[in-house]
Amino acid sequence: MSNNIYVTAAFKTDINNQAYIFMKNEYVKEDYAPGTTDDKILYGPAKLSEFPSLKHTIFEDGIDCAFGTQNSGEAYIFAWNNVAKWNYPSESRSDKIIQGPLPITIMFPFLQGTVFESGVDAAFETSSKDEAYLFNGDKYARINYGTQNSGRLAYGYIKDFWPVFKGTIFENGGFDGAFASHRDKEAYIFKGDSYVLIKFTPGEINDELIGGVKKITDNWPSLASILPRLR
Numbered sequence: 001m002s003n004n005i006y007v008t009a010a011f012k013t014d015i016n017n018q019a020y021i022f023m024k025n026e027y028v029k030e031d032y033a034p035g036t037t038d039d040k041i042l043y044g045p046a047k048l049s050e051f052p053s054l055k056h057t058i059f060e061d062g063i064d065c066a067f068g069t070q071n072s073g074e075a076y077i078f079a080w081n082n083v084a085k086w087n088y089p090s091e092s093r094s095d096k097i098i099q100g101p102l103p104i105t106i107m108f109p110f111l112q113g114t115v116f117e118s119g120v121d122a123a124f125e126t127s128s129k130d131e132a133y134l135f136n137g138d139k140y141a142r143i144n145y146g147t148q149n150s151g152r153l154a155y156g157y158i159k160d161f162w163p164v165f166k167g168t169i170f171e172n173g174g175f176d177g178a179f180a181s182h183r184d185k186e187a188y189i190f191k192g193d194s195y196v197l198i199k200f201t202p203g204e205i206n207d208e209l210i211g212g213v214k215k216i217t218d219n220w221p222s223l224a225s226i227l228p229r230l231r
Helices: none
Strands: 009-012 018-023 026-031 040-047 065-068 074-079 082-087 096-103 122-125 131-136 139-144 151-157 177-180 186-191 194-199
Touching: 009 074, 009 122, 018 177, 065 177, 122 186
Parallel strands: 009 065, 009 177, 065 122, 122 177
Antiparallel strands: 009 018, 018 026, 026 040, 065 074, 074 082, 082 096, 122 131, 131 139, 139 151, 177 186, 186 194
């Protein structure tokens, strides 16, 4: 196992072009400047224990995965086989855990009997209401996490349903983190020291790779100044 830590989780915030990016038990608030190399760190790196609501919880030691919801200021955060719905902080609100931490299969019963019982490696919300993609190892799921129509919409091997990754290091999964862009139907996916930007269509397999596989530190100047972190 490498001693280097790159991006282990991320999610976009409700402020345009801003995201929280996590490196295990550390984080930065980032202006990721889509389509440019003008990205900049707005805050951090800092320890997750700086968030009062995460202190003395399982998340203090690291966030494995996260995705934002369509409710302003809310995200799901994962650590091991636990998940919580979290109100992340902004200029007008303090952070707080809304629900959880709970075992993943209690929060999302439809994931029982899948690899996601034990954890989620990466995730990002889709452009469809209350939907997200989850990834663990070489598997993926598309879910509806809403209160009215919750359920598992798709489940299978990444290599069978994501031909966009064929011939790349992403083909068989093993993702470390991901987040949906504020640009419609675009998402960043991270693996080790590399990342891809994709254009996706929920429920279809005609996704597009934008610019190919790239090194994080070559294309995110602000992150190049702090990555990799050491375990």
